Amino acid sequence: MNIIEASGLGKRYGGTWALRQCTLEIPAGHVAALVGPNGAGKTTLLNLAVGLAAPTAGGVTVLGGRPPGSPVALDGIAFVAQDTPVYKNMSAADMLHVTRNLNRGFDQHYAETRLGELGIPLKRKTGKLSGGQRAQLALTLALARRPQLLVLDEPVAMLDPVARHDFMASVLTAMTDDGVSVVLSSHVLADLERVADYLILLSRGRVQVAGEVDGLLASHRVLTGPAAEADKYAEGPVVHVRRAEVQAHLLVQATEDDPVPPGWEAHPVSLEELALAYLREPGAAVLPGPARGWAMPVDTGRPSEVAK
Amino acid sequence: MTALTVPARPEQDASPRPVPWRRIVWVTWRQHRIALAGVAALLGAWAVYLVLAGSSLHHAYAAAVACHPASSLVCVNLIGNFNDTYSPTAVAVTAMLQAVPGLIGAFVGAPVLAREMETGTFRYAWTQGFGRWRWALGKLVLLAVAVAAAAGAFSVLFSWYFQPFLAEGQQNPIAPLVFDLRGVAFAAWTLAAFAIGALAGMLIRRVVPAIAATLAVYAGLALAAGNFLRPHYLTPLVTSSLKLPSTAWVVSQWWTKGGRFVFAGRFPPDTIVRQICPPSAVGFGKIGPGTLAQCVVQHGYTQWTSYQPASRFWPFQWIEGGWLLALSVLLIAVTVWLVRRRAA
Numbered sequence: 001m002n003i004i005e006a007s008g009l010g011k012r013y014g015g016t017w018a019l020r021q022c023t024l025e026i027p028a029g030h031v032a033a034l035v036g037p038n039g040a041g042k043t044t045l046l047n048l049a050v051g052l053a054a055p056t057a058g059g060v061t062v063l064g065g066r067p068p069g070s071p072v073a074l075d076g077i078a079f080v081a082q083d084t085p086v087y088k089n090m091s092a093a094d095m096l097h098v099t100r101n102l103n104r105g106f107d108q109h110y111a112e113t114r115l116g117e118l119g120i121p122l123k124r125k126t127g128k129l130s131g132g133q134r135a136q137l138a139l140t141l142a143l144a145r146r147p148q149l150l151v152l153d154e155p156v157a158m159l160d161p162v163a164r165h166d167f168m169a170s171v172l173t174a175m176t177d178d179g180v181s182v183v184l185s186s187h188v189l190a191d192l193e194r195v196a197d198y199l200i201l202l203s204r205g206r207v208q209v210a211g212e213v214d215g216l217l218a219s220h221r222v223l224t225g226p227a228a229e230a231d232k233y234a235e236g237p238v239v240h241v242r243r244a245e246v247q248a249h250l251l252v253q254a255t256e257d258d259p260v261p262p263g264w265e266a267h268p269v270s271l272e273e274l275a276l277a278y279l280r281e282p283g284a285a286v287l288p289g290p291a292r293g294w295a296m297p298v299d300t301g302r303p304s305e306v307a308k
Numbered sequence: 309m310t311a312l313t314v315p316a317r318p319e320q321d322a323s324p325r326p327v328p329w330r331r332i333v334w335v336t337w338r339q340h341r342i343a344l345a346g347v348a349a350l351l352g353a354w355a356v357y358l359v360l361a362g363s364s365l366h367h368a369y370a371a372a373v374a375c376h377p378a379s380s381l382v383c384v385n386l387i388g389n390f391n392d393t394y395s396p397t398a399v400a401v402t403a404m405l406q407a408v409p410g411l412i413g414a415f416v417g418a419p420v421l422a423r424e425m426e427t428g429t430f431r432y433a434w435t436q437g438f439g440r441w442r443w444a445l446g447k448l449v450l451l452a453v454a455v456a457a458a459a460g461a462f463s464v465l466f467s468w469y470f471q472p473f474l475a476e477g478q479q480n481p482i483a484p485l486v487f488d489l490r491g492v493a494f495a496a497w498t499l500a501a502f503a504i505g506a507l508a509g510m511l512i513r514r515v516v517p518a519i520a521a522t523l524a525v526y527a528g529l530a531l532a533a534g535n536f537l538r539p540h541y542l543t544p545l546v547t548s549s550l551k552l553p554s555t556a557w558v559v560s561q562w563w564t565k566g567g568r569f570v571f572a573g574r575f576p577p578d579t580i581v582r583q584i585c586p587p588s589a590v591g592f593g594k595i596g597p598g599t600l601a602q603c604v605v606q607h608g609y610t611q612w613t614s615y616q617p618a619s620r621f622w623p624f625q626w627i628e629g630g631w632l633l634a635l636s637v638l639l640i641a642v643t644v645w646l647v648r649r650r651a652a
Contacts, residue, residue, distance in 0.1 A: 050435050054649070074437050075324045081431035087339065088427070094338060101331040102436035102443070104324055138432075145437070 001028045001064040003149045003181045004049050008058030011044050018044040019205045022058070023287075026183060026198065028148075030212070031175050033196030034185035035275055040202040042185040043082060046153045049183070050079040063148055075104060078142035082153045084135045088127030092120055092137055099141045111144035132163025139167065143174055150174065152184040156191050168195050189275045199271065201278050209278050209286050213271060216286070220274055223250040225264035232261075239284045240277035251277040253286065327438045332446035340451060343416045347455055350408065351462045361401075362469035365394050369472035387476075398473060402485045405466065409497040410526035412455050417505020418518035420447060421643065425513035434647075441648040448506055448640050456499040463494035481621045482557045484534035491625035496632035501526045503639035510643045510650075533628070541627045544614035550601055555618035565609045576604055 002025045009022040019041035026032050034042050047053040048060050051069020066073040086095050092115060100106035115122060118140075120133050129137065135155060142150055152171070156164040172195045174180050186192050199216060201209035209216065220239070230241055230248035237253040251269060260266045278284055337344075372390045375383035421444070424430040434440035467490045473479045474486075481487060488497055505522040512518040539559045552558070563570050571577065576584075585603035601611055616624070 051440075052431060052434060069440070071326055071437070071439055072324060074435060074439060077435070079431070079435040081428065081435075083428065085428040085432050087429055087432075090338070098335050098338060099436065101335050102327065102433070102438040104327050104437050 002026060002061075003028045003064075004060065004062055004183065005065070006045075006048075006058065006060040009045075009048060009055055009060050010057035011041075011048060011053060012056040017056075017205050019048070019202075020057070022205075022207050024200065024207055024210055026181075026200070026210075028064075028181045029179060030198035031171065031182040031184070031192075031195050032198035032200060033189070033192035034183060034200045034202060035189050035192065036185075036187065036202035036208075037279060038187055039204075040187075041205040042187070042202055043153055044205075045202065046079075046151055046183070046185060050077055050151055052079075076148040077151060078145045078147035078149070079151045080135075080138045080142050080153065080155055083158060084138035084155070086126045086134060086138060086141075089125060091123050091125055092129070093122040095126060095137065095141060096122075096144070099145065103145050105146050107144045107146060111140050114140045114143070130163075131158045132160065132167070135159060135163065135167055136170065139170055143180070147180060150180050150182045152182065154185055154187070156186065157188075164191060168192075171195060189272050193271050196271075199275070201275055203279055203282050206282075206285075207287065208282070208284070209275070211286065216274060217269060217271065219253055219255055219286075220269045221252055221254045221256070221258070222267045222269050222273065223252055223254075223260065223264045224248070224267065225250075225261070229261075229263065240281050242277075324437075326442070329442070329446055332438065332443065333450060336447045336450045340416070340420070340447075343419065344451075344454060347412055347416060347458055350411065351458055354405065354408070355462060355465055358401075358465050358469045361397065362465075365398075365469065365472060368394065369475075390472075391476075395473065398470065399485075402470070402489060405489050406485065406530065408462075409459065409494070409501040410523050410530070412459070412498050413501025413503075413505040413526055414519040414522040416451060416455055417502035418509040418522045419515050420451065420506050420509055421647070422509030422513055422515045422518040425509075426515055441644050444644045444647040445640075448503075448643065452499055452502050452636065452640065455502050456495045459498035460492070460495035463489055463491070466490065466494070478554055480555050480557045481618050482538070482616050482624055484538075487538070487621075487624070488530070488534070488628070491622065492629035493625055493632075496629040496636075497530065499636045500529070500632045500639075503636040503643075504529075507639045507643045507646075510646050538624065538628065539616065541624050542616070542620060544616055546612055546614045548610050548612055550605065550611060552613060552615060553617065556615040557618075559614045559616060561611060561613045563604075563609055563611055570609065576609070 004024065004026040006022050006024040009024070010020040011018050012020075022041075022045065034045065036042050044053065048055055049062055049068055051067075051073060060068060062068050062073050063076050066076075087098070090098070096106075096108065096111050096115075100108060112122065115137065118133070118136050120129065120137060126134060126137060135158070139152075139155070142152075150171070155171075156167050159167060168191065171182055171184065175182050175195075184192060184196075197213050199209060199211065199213050200207060224247055227243050227246055227248040230243060230250060239251040239253060242249040242251075251274065254266075256266075278286075368390050372383070372386040375386050377383065421430075424433055433443055436443070438446075470486065470490070474481055479486065481490070487493060501522065504525050505518065508521045508525065509515070509518040512521060539557070544559045563576065571580070581600055581604065584607045585600060605611060
């Protein structure tokens, strides 16, 4: 089952496309990271998936073909929006009660126990909680609904490093213990690297990379060699060229078994390196489908070079 | 870190039964209880005043009515005193109460959606299992019924307070100010103001501008309805008699002579009146609009008056209540439709 499936999905606000030509399948059972710079269309994509926005072009379904925003979809998806909005004049207990009333299922015991373990006072107004506590409260409200899919939009953007770590650990626990599928977005990949096993890279309203993290890492290598020879490889599977004074680092789409040119060394790539390289090359893409594995430049052709 | 596991999911259900409607009641109450308390405080304070002022007013009126013989100078003075003492206050009260439906609409209706949009909490509320249009409809209907019921109860009290002035047969019950505080009109206006507020909040998406817009639209609609719509709810009666019932609401007057309009339909200008009815002909010391009109009529002119009789009070109440109810239903339906289709 695909928890989110989009085809040709586009959303225009006024004259600008926040998202365009987005074709995507996120299979169930993953923690999928939606990564991209500010304004890449992450929030737009998530809003479309949870039914808060309607597409301008194309279509999107969730939970195996359900229309977003429909009762069946709302029932199975818990969404935590950016800045974790909760009613600030209500206590945490009131928020639990409101959420319980607005959903078919709500595990009050689980929610209360979890807030107790996190040391979040039930009687305190949510407006007086810290940012981390409020995010944890919003996550608790979402998890207690027993969703099949948990969608988190920039959940840790406002949090300090400790709160970030705790929050991500909570998400991971939910995923491993119960198999809740998770889609979360961030403009900081480092936040998601430890937990995500599926990566979607959005850039300027387009999907640039989509795939399982393991597969992406296995199909990319960094080649290091003489800078003078870098141009020889600037075609084809090279995603990005980074030149130092003497050496050049090429991110190429290649597996461990692919031959390495003489005088060059191959290294495995980290997820952050990989994402960064693609974000610097808006023309490159790696998407599931017929051309899987090899990048077909989308519009700019030759990768540009970044002098280090 | 938490060792607590996430509870098992319920069975996947292709078409789950929706969350019952009654669950929105507590949510609505919890979110809007302060606004509702404000309504209770506003109407409650006025109610206390009306009860206190009304009981002394009724005492004084009962005393004036009990006076015998009614035509004696003592009794006439008693009625006159009653009017002089209580009428100005009652007029002021009536004028101030005109604002109440607008205030309720602005401070209860406008924030319902505007606050959710302004603070971003709509992204929480609209993604819960209850469903966003059901959420909007449930909340709006509950609040609308609550404020309309409170206003309806209040207008019963106001009718009691104001009764002596109407019983006297001098006050027109259909004309603006008193008409919309009695019968079903007050509840209907409160309902309409609430619906205006809800839609304004959804369109403007910010609380303070939505409140201002609600007050402005309510005031405009109330003025337009009182001055331009209500006189025409039913075809006015037309008479050429100069002696109208004192409770009649005059819609318009015009003059004819020999089947033609004269004086452009208005009361004859002074110059002409002085020509055909010089003060000497009317008699000094008696000059008033009535005697002048009689004199003009004696010279072959006819004064026509179209008016709404006081007996049409209830038909007019039902007409006004009816269209306001229809308008409110329409506005709330549009608001819910906007919630349903709005792209965030």
